[in-house]
Amino acid sequence: MTAPIVGKTQVADPALSRRSFLVASLAGGAALTFDAQMALAAGVVAPQAVVLNAFIRIAPDNTVTIGAKNPEIGQGIKTMLPMLLADELDVAWEQVRIEQTDANDKLYGVQVAGGSTATPMNWLPARQVGAAARAMLVSAAAAQWGVAASGLKTSTGRVIDPASGRSATYGALASAAAGVPVPDLAKVTLKKPEEFHIIGTAKRGVDTPKIVRGEPLYGIDTRLPGMLHAALVKCPAIGGTLASLDDAAVRAAPGVVAVVPISSGQCATGKHDAVAIVGNSWWTVQKLRDKLKITWDIAEQQGFSTALYATQAAAALGKAPDATVFKAGDADAALARAAKVVTADYSYPFLAHATLEPQNCTALWHADGKLEFWAPTQNPGSGRKDVATMLNIAPEALTIHMTRIGGGFGRRLMNDYMVLAGQVAKALPGRPVKLLFDRTDDLRNDYYRPAGWHRFTAGLDAQGALVAFKDHFVTFGAGGKPVRAAELPASEFPASVVPDTHLAQSFLTTNLTTGWLRAPTSNAMAFVFQGFLDEVAEAAGTDLPALMLRTLGAPRELPTDRPGIVFNTARARAVIERVVAFAGWTGKPSSVAGKGRGFGFYFSHRGYFAEVVDVTVTDGAVKVDKVWIAGDIGSQIINPLNAEHQAQGAAIDGLAQALVWQPVVQEAGAVQTVTFTDFPLLRLDAKPGEIAISWVKSDYPPTGLGEPTLPPVIPAVANAIRAATGKRLRSLPLQLA
Incomplete structure (x- = not known):
């Protein structure tokens, strides 16, 4: 399980003070954790996008870990957002380590991959976070050396005093910087474009080496101890519901753990439009789907067809x-x-969207009533709300680990796979369950x-x-x-x-x-x-x-x-x-x-x-x-x-x-x-x-x-x-x- 990049103090309220912008975490060595809420420049984005939380860890060896907060679907955001922050922080790109954060909009602000919004939303705020961090490190060095901060410079993760020749790494200054007053983010000095040394340079995607080597990164790669697997049987007509189910033959089959009626959220409230067969391997359970005896109520859906739409459209154009x-x-x-x-x-x-990685999600229902996800979602905040509504639990009861996404194109802005997986996990508490669509499931049940x-x-x-x-x-x-x-x-x-x-x-x-x-x-x-x-x-x-x-x-x-x-x-x-x-x-x-x-x-x-x-x-x-x-x-x-x-x-x-x-x-x-x-x-x-x-x-x-x-x-x-x-x-x- 990948932990979010946060310090010991976690802020639950998104309305952060300037002081809560910086929280020091010294466990495991000197570190800085930045937790910021910033108003974006006027006119850049809509008001709902004003919150951005950027997190930095600085280790004693002067490596800098930057949290990438947005879902990565191949658009390069996991590399690009840290580039903005790292340039203003003034570190060498070789010092930077990047980690995917969890989904937590109260800590990180808006986390979504859609609408080509990441750059306009983060261009100034991410740079302001880096520049503020750099200013605090410079202030810490100035206090230690008894000199004016205005006379100091930074370069590749070091604060330098040109007058004396002294220098110190960010790692050495991190603890002292935690006590420095947080600067006004709107007033921090940003680099001029000619001063950029990371922004504007070609950087390979942070995950590219692992992708080339075939290492596990995607939701479909999730493996957890004791994990069960679920195959989906969904109503063939979207909006139809389960009328009757005879699952005796399937329940009796070797390797089957449970058969669970569930809802995708695409049918009437309180009804089911799908059934999950859960077992020790996906190959086993997906081969048993035809043995379920199901009657679907699809009377209201049967009249829709491609040919009918064309006829209706021609008539409408004439009116x-x-x-x-x-x-x-x-x-x-x-x-x-x-x-x-x-x-x-x-x-x-x-x-259809036809993502190469079919829809999937792994979920674990804990004994305390909390739910944990490993999800390739473009819009985890929406998924949190959808799951909480379906299961009648508090949104705060969900933990969402964002995996890399093997093709989104908008399909994974919709979180039906999370809603389905959450219901299966609740029926089997204490055991992680991976729900996986096959290609037919994916094409027949798209948005x-x-x-x-x-x-x-x-x-x-x-x-x-x-x-x-x-x-x-x-x-x-x-x-x-x-x-x-x-x-x-x-x-x-x-x-x-x-x-x-x-x-x-x-x-x-x-x-x-x-x-x-x-x-x-x-x-x-x-x-x-x-x-x-x-x-x-x-x-x-x-x-x-x-x-x-x-x-x-x-x-x-x-x-x-x-x-x-x-x-x-x-x-x-x-x-x-x-x-x-x-x-x-x-x-x-x-x-x-x-x-x-x-x-x-x-x-x-x-x-x-x-x-x-x-x-x-x-x-x-x-x-x-x-x-x-x-x-x-x-x-x-x-x-x-x-x-x-x-x-x-x-x-x-x-x-x-x-x-x-x-x-x-x-x-x-x-x-x-x-x-x-x-x-x-x-x-x-x-x-x-x-x-x-x-x-x-x-x-x-x-x-x-x-x-x-x-x-x-x-x-x-x-x-x-x-x-x-x-x-x-x-x-x-x-x-x-």
Whole structure:
């Protein structure tokens, strides 16, 4: 079990005083433990993200252990956050040891991997923690030497007095520093960018050597003494419940310990929608699942199907929308007087997350009524609440050890696997139980990216300017509101820059649970909006980059749906202009048959990205030759090596959505997509020959990178196929045959 990085004194109240910022722990040698609550710089993040707890241990040998508080899903946060703190602390990276903290929002603040929020949330606070620690160490040295702190310097974990030549390691000063008054975090002196020696340098992921060696890191690797294993039998139709259960044959089988009816939280309160078979090995219990005699109550779910959704969507598009999302001017009147009108229908399907590590969780119910988890969760705070509610226990009764995650993409923001495992553990107190989904469980019981259908209409004036825009968006909703991840932002470009605009929605019903897929909503909206705008550009006699630049207009900041976040047209223009130059875009068709070039732009998760894609189409097969990316994520690339990997990985993920991933198919209320044959992943030989990246630095705080590279590549591929073949593909996946 990995212990959290805390000292002997643990603070339960997140409203910390300046004095409680620093707690000394001398057990096992001189150490510093920092426990800080900091207000973030105005406008950087929403008010709920103001708490950050950063922890440092300094050992007598001058090694520094830094706690990584956020879940690690491959986005590099376990390396990046400690880099911020270590640079301001002024230690050598070689001195640093990194440990994953437990989940404890009262100690660590917000702990979540989602929305590319870690960088904007922590850029200043993490650096302030490091700078404050450095100031306290300097003050301790100054007091010992009887000199002014202002005359001292630091370097690689040492405080130095240039006047006398004296120096002392942080390890030697740690105990004395514990008694130094805590500086005002808002007033600590931060390094200037030219002084950074860790930030802005390429650092290998802290877990990379262990991953290469195949060492246990992930939730699925959890091994505990006396551990039992649980296999899942879940209702095939989401929302259905257990009507009857005959488990006698299974209970009598060798190696079986228990059969436990449980709830995923996706069905009516007090009902069960799953059964866990628990035994001494997962292989044993999963082979017994077919021997359970179960009757499911799925009468209310049986009417839902993929075919029905398509029929309902077509009917809805022919009627007036249910609700207006955004309206400016009079789009219908503007269209009536437009010199040219363009209309087209676009669509995209339900998608699964298909994480390589299937959902799993290990739980242990203790005799005192407390519950301990080893969980690959992107959102442990939400998991804590969900489990506490299901089991009717206090959230404080849960201990959550965060494991590394073998693919999240938003799926592990939902914590049904924790809810299920907690119920099984409670039924078998004193024995740790690992619940593991197989691939079919995983694909059939996802929180799917919702499908959507769009009917677009645009009007051009005689000079080819975009003067009117309409979108009727049909998706899924309940109570007059879209389901999770089916939102249409009111500020979706070009709504905020076209004088006469109308964005509207209509809703269908579904029993499928929906959730955020990497670059949520953006992964779908970029395809349909940028694909349609490419058609508009063609009708205007120009190309999409030129239409975008013309439509963006003068540099200015436009409001968005998200508090504190604006859309800066100058930053958008800069990445468009950069990628056009970077790729040598001419706007002219290729002279080689079957070759085409496409463009896409998108503003997503505070990042501005423009991308160009070259494709070759041979006998209906699409091969992506090269991707050019220009991105603006602010003034600083914190870890250039990881930034490159994130941008390339997100682009590849987008190509998979565009070309490979198949629709999740539903019949009679149940998902029929059950294997990677039904939902294939992108193969190594299908990756682009090259993904070239150019960063556009801007004078804004750094922002995240896990998601914003993904959306523009999807329309860029669709537009490239149009250029190569003359065919316009308006639904995903992009298939010519």
